Amino acid sequence: MRQAAWVARCVGRGSVPHLSPSDLELLAAELSTVRFSRGAVVFVAGQMSTAVWVVRSGSIGLFAGAGAERVILSILRPGDLDGDVSMLLNMPQPYSAETLEDSICHRLDNDLFAKMFGQHPELARRWLIAVASRLATSQQRLVDLLGVPLSEQVARVILDEAVDDELPYSQATVAALLGARRPSVNKVVSDLHRRGLIDVGYRSIKVIDAAALVAQAGRQSSART
Amino acid sequence: MRQAAWVARCVGRGSVPHLSPSDLELLAAELSTVRFSRGAVVFVAGQMSTAVWVVRSGSIGLFAGAGAERVILSILRPGDLDGDVSMLLNMPQPYSAETLEDSICHRLDNDLFAKMFGQHPELARRWLIAVASRLATSQQRLVDLLGVPLSEQVARVILDEAVDDELPYSQATVAALLGARRPSVNKVVSDLHRRGLIDVGYRSIKVIDAAALVAQAGRQSSART
DNA sequence: TCAGGAGTGTCAGGTTGCTGACAGAGTCGG
DNA sequence: CCGACTCTGTCAGCAACCTGACACTCCTGA
Numbered sequence: 001m002r003q004a005a006w007v008a009r010c011v012g013r014g015s016v017p018h019l020s021p022s023d024l025e026l027l028a029a030e031l032s033t034v035r036f037s038r039g040a041v042v043f044v045a046g047q048m049s050t051a052v053w054v055v056r057s058g059s060i061g062l063f064a065g066a067g068a069e070r071v072i073l074s075i076l077r078p079g080d081l082d083g084d085v086s087m088l089l090n091m092p093q094p095y096s097a098e099t100l101e102d103s104i105c106h107r108l109d110n111d112l113f114a115k116m117f118g119q120h121p122e123l124a125r126r127w128l129i130a131v132a133s134r135l136a137t138s139q140q141r142l143v144d145l146l147g148v149p150l151s152e153q154v155a156r157v158i159l160d161e162a163v164d165d166e167l168p169y170s171q172a173t174v175a176a177l178l179g180a181r182r183p184s185v186n187k188v189v190s191d192l193h194r195r196g197l198i199d200v201g202y203r204s205i206k207v208i209d210a211a212a213l214v215a216q217a218g219r220q221s222s223a224r225t
Numbered sequence: 226m227r228q229a230a231w232v233a234r235c236v237g238r239g240s241v242p243h244l245s246p247s248d249l250e251l252l253a254a255e256l257s258t259v260r261f262s263r264g265a266v267v268f269v270a271g272q273m274s275t276a277v278w279v280v281r282s283g284s285i286g287l288f289a290g291a292g293a294e295r296v297i298l299s300i301l302r303p304g305d306l307d308g309d310v311s312m313l314l315n316m317p318q319p320y321s322a323e324t325l326e327d328s329i330c331h332r333l334d335n336d337l338f339a340k341m342f343g344q345h346p347e348l349a350r351r352w353l354i355a356v357a358s359r360l361a362t363s364q365q366r367l368v369d370l371l372g373v374p375l376s377e378q379v380a381r382v383i384l385d386e387a388v389d390d391e392l393p394y395s396q397a398t399v400a401a402l403l404g405a406r407r408p409s410v411n412k413v414v415s416d417l418h419r420r421g422l423i424d425v426g427y428r429s430i431k432v433i434d435a436a437a438l439v440a441q442a443g444r445q446s447s448a449r450t
Numbered sequence: 451t452c453a454g455g456a457g458t459g460t461c462a463g464g465t466t467g468c469t470g471a472c473a474g475a476g477t478c479g480g
Numbered sequence: 481c482c483g484a485c486t487c488t489g490t491c492a493g494c495a496a497c498c499t500g501a502c503a504c505t506c507c508t509g510a
Contacts, residue, residue, distance in 0.1 A: 065371075068372065069371075069372045069373060071367065071371040073367050073368065084357070085357045085360055085361055088354050088357045089357055089361060091361070094361060094368075121346060121349070124349060124353070125349075127353065128349070128352065128356065131356050132310045132356050133314055135310055135356060136314060136316070138363040138364055138367070139287075139289075139299070139319065139320070139363055142289075142370075143289045143298065143319075143320075145370070145371065146290075146294070146403070147293065147294045147405065148404070149497095150496075170457060171457075172457075178371070179370070179372030180497080180498090181497075181498055181499080182457095183461090183499085183500095186460080187459095189458095190459070200458085201506095202458080202505080203458095203506090375466080395486080395487060395488085396487075396488070397487075397488095406468055408489085408490080408491090409466085409467050411488065411489065411490080412489095414488090415488090415489070415490090425488080426476090426488095427475080427476050427477070427486090427487065427488080428476090428477095428487070428488095
């Protein structure tokens with residue numbers, strides 16, 4: 001029940017959330033909570049989506065491509081949802097989802113999800129806003145990556161993805177976010193470290209001097225809200 | 226009126242379209258049609274969106290960044306719409322829109338657009354699908370660009386953006402789509418030309434050997450539908 | 451507590467793509 | 481049909497990034 005309220009609050013987060021008590025009960029009844037350890041697979045590319053996932057805690061990477069070209073499309077954080085797009089478009093999942101940290105997710109069956117949103121126009125509107133917001137983020141990512149030197153790309157990723165000035169991912173993960181190779185990313189990271197902009201640890205990058213990082217990124221950062 | 230019907234058919238294209246006659250009339254009354262010549266600016270980055278645009282003919286590039294990093298996020302073709310996302314999110318346009326060919330667009334005032342979709346759940350659903358589809362396309366673009374050599378990127382763009390096996394854009398435009406520089410793109414294009422996969426003309430690339438291009442692209446092409 | 455796995459740091463050598471530039475061909479309005 | 485503009489084709493030199501590799505540190509589970 002508490003979780004159902006949380007899920008309701010998340011769809012279209014950023015705006016004021018309200019949902020009728022009866023719907024909350026329905027949600028709570030059908031909602032399942034799944035715990036994943038780091039590296040676990042939530043769903044794999046190619047299969048049809050049977051459920052919508054909502055991230056409760058931790059973070060989940062969306063992976064596409066294989067081998068050296070395996071790339072992270074996006075990192076989902078608490079409050080983000082996924083699986084809805086391929087449900088809507090009736091297409092197989094175009095990417096796999098794997099947890100980047102120990103994570104907890106809520107699982108909603110497709111038909112329940114569709115039913116709830118079909119019956120509540122104001123919820124549907126929030127959903128629309130959520131999808132639109134993801135689209136804007138995805139486009140921003142294109143801007144951040146295309147035609148920009150790696151040193152700026154790395155700075156941008158650190159600024160955009162850090163939570164509480166910390167990025168709890170391996171440098172290989174950062175490289176996958178950028179479509180670059182780990183040694184190249186490491187070179188930039190080491191340099192930023194030497195210059196005192198960040199702190200580097202085992203599977204962790206910490207922001208020390210955010211202002212200087214922004215300068216390094218070469219743009220006004222579109223920090224995630 | 227004919228245009229109103231066309232617009233109604235477009236939102237959520239791909240699925241079966243229906244709209245009540247009264248709504249069609251409303252649409253027709255408020256719809257304006259604007260003709261742009263190639264290179265014209267439809268809207269510029271930074272300003273608030275006041276209207277939603279629907280492309281009727283031609284094509285429109287969404288440009289972000291400045292100078293050498295000026296990049297094309299997406300190319301809108303007939304049936305595509307834009308301006309809705311920044312309206313929904315109540316944010317300034319994150320990119321500028323310029324026509325890549327002589328084009329015709331329909332303009333719908335924000336409030337009319339919102340009103341129509343507020344009153345018609347089934348239309349709203351199509352809208353949602355349209356936005357979701359754009360999100361999927363944007364993500365696919367990330368996959369196509371990240372960590373892939375330029376020779377493959379160019380082949381992918383040709384396959385994805387060509388209409389009737391023709392790409393009516395300058396090589397500078399292709400370079401902007403990839404975040405690459407024109408000479409680099411030209412090198413790849415010249416090579417593909419020499420090998421007989423494409424034909425190259427003034428502001429035009431034609432597909433000759435699609436199968437070989439797909440092989441060059443190094444993946445199963447996600448041709449636009 | 452120890453062994454194996456995961457992650458970081460680093461490097462030499464090769465390749466790719468960029469920079470800035472220029473010549474020539476195509477297009478279009480007057 | 482001419483001049484201005486746009487676009488293509490090309491190049492030499494250079495910087496950025498990748499490849500494949502290896503040593504070392506950190507973490508984790510048995």
